Amino acid sequence: MFSNIDNEAFIKAFQETIFMSFVSTLFVFIFGLLLGITLFATGKQSINQNKIIYQISSIITNILRSIPFLILIVLLVPFTKLIVGTILGAKAALPALIIGATPYYARLVELTLNEKGKYLIETGQAFGASNYKIITKIIIPESLIGIIRGITVTAIMIVGYTSIAGAIGAGGLGNLAYLYGFTRNQIDVTILATLLIIGIILFIQLISDILIKKIQKT
Amino acid sequence: MITLTDISKTFKTKQGTFNALKNISLSIEENTIHGIIGPSGAGKSTLIRVINQLEKQDTGTVGVFEYTDVKKLNKESTRMYRKRVSMIFQNFNLLEQKTVFQNIGLPIILHQRLKETDITLIRELITLVGLNGYENSYPNELSGGQKQRVGIARALVSKPEILLCDEPTSALDTQTIKTVLELIKTIKEKLNLTVVIVTHDMNVIKEICEEVTVMNEGEIVESDNIDNIIFNPQSPVTSGLLGTIGLDIKQFISKKVTKENMFVLLFDKSIINQSLISRVVQIHSVNINILYANITPNNKGIMLIEINGNQSKIQSTIKELINRGVEVKHV
Numbered sequence: 001m002f003s004n005i006d007n008e009a010f011i012k013a014f015q016e017t018i019f020m021s022f023v024s025t026l027f028v029f030i031f032g033l034l035l036g037i038t039l040f041a042t043g044k045q046s047i048n049q050n051k052i053i054y055q056i057s058s059i060i061t062n063i064l065r066s067i068p069f070l071i072l073i074v075l076l077v078p079f080t081k082l083i084v085g086t087i088l089g090a091k092a093a094l095p096a097l098i099i100g101a102t103p104y105y106a107r108l109v110e111l112t113l114n115e116k117g118k119y120l121i122e123t124g125q126a127f128g129a130s131n132y133k134i135i136t137k138i139i140i141p142e143s144l145i146g147i148i149r150g151i152t153v154t155a156i157m158i159v160g161y162t163s164i165a166g167a168i169g170a171g172g173l174g175n176l177a178y179l180y181g182f183t184r185n186q187i188d189v190t191i192l193a194t195l196l197i198i199g200i201i202l203f204i205q206l207i208s209d210i211l212i213k214k215i216q217k218t
Numbered sequence: 219m220i221t222l223t224d225i226s227k228t229f230k231t232k233q234g235t236f237n238a239l240k241n242i243s244l245s246i247e248e249n250t251i252h253g254i255i256g257p258s259g260a261g262k263s264t265l266i267r268v269i270n271q272l273e274k275q276d277t278g279t280v281g282v283f284e285y286t287d288v289k290k291l292n293k294e295s296t297r298m299y300r301k302r303v304s305m306i307f308q309n310f311n312l313l314e315q316k317t318v319f320q321n322i323g324l325p326i327i328l329h330q331r332l333k334e335t336d337i338t339l340i341r342e343l344i345t346l347v348g349l350n351g352y353e354n355s356y357p358n359e360l361s362g363g364q365k366q367r368v369g370i371a372r373a374l375v376s377k378p379e380i381l382l383c384d385e386p387t388s389a390l391d392t393q394t395i396k397t398v399l400e401l402i403k404t405i406k407e408k409l410n411l412t413v414v415i416v417t418h419d420m421n422v423i424k425e426i427c428e429e430v431t432v433m434n435e436g437e438i439v440e441s442d443n444i445d446n447i448i449f450n451p452q453s454p455v456t457s458g459l460l461g462t463i464g465l466d467i468k469q470f471i472s473k474k475v476t477k478e479n480m481f482v483l484l485f486d487k488s489i490i491n492q493s494l495i496s497r498v499v500q501i502h503s504v505n506i507n508i509l510y511a512n513i514t515p516n517n518k519g520i521m522l523i524e525i526n527g528n529q530s531k532i533q534s535t536i537k538e539l540i541n542r543g544v545e546v547k548h549v
């Protein structure tokens with residue numbers, strides 16, 4: 001068991017996976033939150049109801065969400081080349097990871113904001129708050145747990161996406177597992193890569209649970 | 219103080235358009251507790267939300283304070299206006315992630331940082347609503363009644379002149395309803411507020427309202443002071459609502475075949491203690507059956523009686539009652 005393990009290769013792959021997951025989660029958090037707030041704010045009976053903006057954001061979100069990730073990577077090759085300069089390596093995986101996961105997270109944000117949205121808007125407006133204050137001082141703080149849960153689920157999904165990206169040249173643990181396990185039949189490499197990926201996911205979940213426990217008022 | 223003129227509001231729904239308010243005109247006096255009652259769907263919430271412009275009317279004007287039509291105010295002025303017209307809600311609308319103290323301070327926090335004077339004011343309000351010791355509790359650690367007390371304190375922090383209450387007690391149990399209504403009455407007196415209460419519960423009206431507007435299907439059925447509403451209801455909707463708290467005199471009348479000698483009496487508290495009926499009976503040697511008696515929210519006596527005797531005796535009995543300060547109405 002584990003006779004084929006090359007420590008250096010593993011450390012490098014692990015770092016690449018962490019890098020891809022972390023950086024894209026960070027961007028997805030920012031873009032997804034903004035898109036989610038836009039969807040929420042322009043939605044029906046919201047603070048800034050705007051059918052056109054809502055429909056455009058909504059359609060883009062739905063289309064991007066329905067493209068399988070592997071195909072999205074391929075579709076984005078020209079774009080990736082333009083932005084990153086190459087289509088190989090961990091950096092090159094970022095555009096696809098970010099574009100693939102942002103709409104997903106945006107929908108989760110929209111959902112969670114809508115949960116108590118109606119009465120929170122009513123409350124803010126009744127006390128003379130501007131739309132900006134309603135979002136920043138009332139709705140986001142009240143929806144913080146949902147926002148964190150959402151980014152947790154999304155981050156876990158992104159870790160999964162990195163291994164798909166890895167398989168077609170982005171490096172990382174997915175690449176390692178595929179390269180050695182699948183093409184060279186070194187199953188122990190695949191198992192170790194899998195265990196490490198599970199470890200990363202459990203770690204994300206742990207951080208999220210700790211955060212939520214800290215802010216939940218019960 | 220609040221003058222609604224010809225207010226109409228239509229909602230577009232999938233089934234078509236729905237007239238929630240149909241040409242409503244209503245005046246609400248300064249420094250009164252004004253109840254708006256009616257069955258669910260009558261348009262009460264829409265009406266109260268038009269007052270603070272959470273809902274904008276299609277036609278008509280809402281005159282409040284020095285403004286002839288608050289709909290014409292720009293965004294900034296609307297915000298200033300809403301500081302003077304506070305609101306409490308059926309489901310309290312508290313922020314779950316904020317403490318009692320932070321919730322009460324919210325209307326200030328939304329505009330600026332809390333100053334030393336604000337903190338003092340919030341502390342005073344916590345005392346006023348009886349929540350000392352709960353400053354750092356979170357809403358889900360509180361009972362329904364306590365949550366509404368937080369809602370009330372929060373509504374008062376901007377020092378409003380008008381307090382709008384949309385079904386403030388509908389999520390509470392009977393015992394708690396009384397204490398919350400008592401609190402509203404107390405703060406109204408202390409702070410010289412004008413209070414508008416929307417409710418579907420006649421008990422709420424009976425408990426604290428001085429003026430009453432009855433609504434049904436987007437229209438005002440009648441609007442009067444509480445005594446006249448009880449003594450002399452004009453519409454079957456009102457009678458129906460009175461019936462829910464056993465104050466519908468017509469219920470008793472319709473059971474009787476002859477109504478000829480039946481009268482409704484309304485009299486002051488001072489007369490209640492005078493054993494009025496037995497005296498009148500002695501003087502005029504008539505027979506009086508008391509079919510119904512109750513006390514109205516303003517502590518007036520209300521009575522349904524049947525007088526037996528010849529016509530001239532009945533007439534003199536009634537004269538006597540009127541002379542003694544009783545309001546008499548032939549059924």
Ligand SMILES: Nc1ncnc2c1ncn2[C@@H]1O[C@H](COP(=O)(O)OP(=O)(O)O)[C@@H](O)[C@H]1O
Pocket residue numbers: 229230231236238256257258259260261262263264265
């Ligand atoms: N935003 C809205 N969109 C569509 N219909 C509404 C809206 N608000 C209220 N209505 C309708 O208007 C009517 C009156 O509502 P409301 O004022 O809430 O009544 P009440 O408070 O007396 O129960 C109801 O039939 C309700 O369905």
Ligand SMILES: [Mg+2]
Pocket residue numbers: 262263264385
């Ligand atoms: Mg209502």
